[in-house]
Amino acid sequence: MAEEKPNLITEEPIERDPRETTGINAIVIMEVIGKPPEHLKATLEEIVQKMGEEKGVTIKESKINEPVLMKDQEEFYTTFAEIEVEVEDIMVLNLLMFKYMPAHMEVVSPEIVTLTNNGWNEVFNELVRKLHGYDEVVRVLQAQNALMQRKMKELGITEEDLRGKKKDEPLEKVSEEDKISETDEEKKEE
Numbered sequence: 001m002a003e004e005k006p007n008l009i010t011e012e013p014i015e016r017d018p019r020e021t022t023g024i025n026a027i028v029i030m031e032v033i034g035k036p037p038e039h040l041k042a043t044l045e046e047i048v049q050k051m052g053e054e055k056g057v058t059i060k061e062s063k064i065n066e067p068v069l070m071k072d073q074e075e076f077y078t079t080f081a082e083i084e085v086e087v088e089d090i091m092v093l094n095l096l097m098f099k100y101m102p103a104h105m106e107v108v109s110p111e112i113v114t115l116t117n118n119g120w121n122e123v124f125n126e127l128v129r130k131l132h133g134y135d136e137v138v139r140v141l142q143a144q145n146a147l148m149q150r151k152m153k154e155l156g157i158t159e160e161d162l163r164g165k166k167k168d169e170p171l172e173k174v175s176e177e178d179k180i181s182e183t184d185e186e187k188k189e190e
Contacts, residue, residue: 056088
């Protein structure tokens with residue numbers, strides 16, 4: 001007799017095909033960048049905790065590495081966590097991938113993962129649903145960006161105006177006298 005599992009999208013019970021692989025072990029690498037370094041470890045600890053609270057996920061082991069200063073970014077630190085998980089099925093692993101966006105994910109066992117066409121359909125439909133969601137966000141941001149650029153052009157504001165200097169000069173190198181003060185802004189508005 002086939003066992004029931006909840007559909008992770010609708011929460012309705014669906015019949016699990018006994019031919020599909022269950023009990024998948026994987027290594028998930030989560031990477032964070034930022035500052036201060038102690039915040040990075042706390043963030044990773046929180047991610048590991050939340051991941052372990054997900055339905056169908058068991059954290060078998062986790063190791064959070066010490067933050068190190070980034071080579072090219074002297075102010076920022078980076079670190080990562082290696083998290084060994086056991087997930088109920090491939091769909092749960094798929095959802096972890098999209099929800100937590102790991103830097104790397106590797107299925108450790110079993111060596112062969114079996115899915116029926118319904119299992120694949122569930123994975124692909126979730127993949128398509130997520131991609132459509134991301135596409136929608138990008139389209140909204142593109143429209144907002146185009147609107148903002150059009151408004152800036154109408155107001156006669158250029159990128160150089162925003163930077164206060166030449167296009168190629170980084171913002172950090174703009175001197176205090178070149179920056180627009182709040183009183184200068186108020187005078188422009190009058």
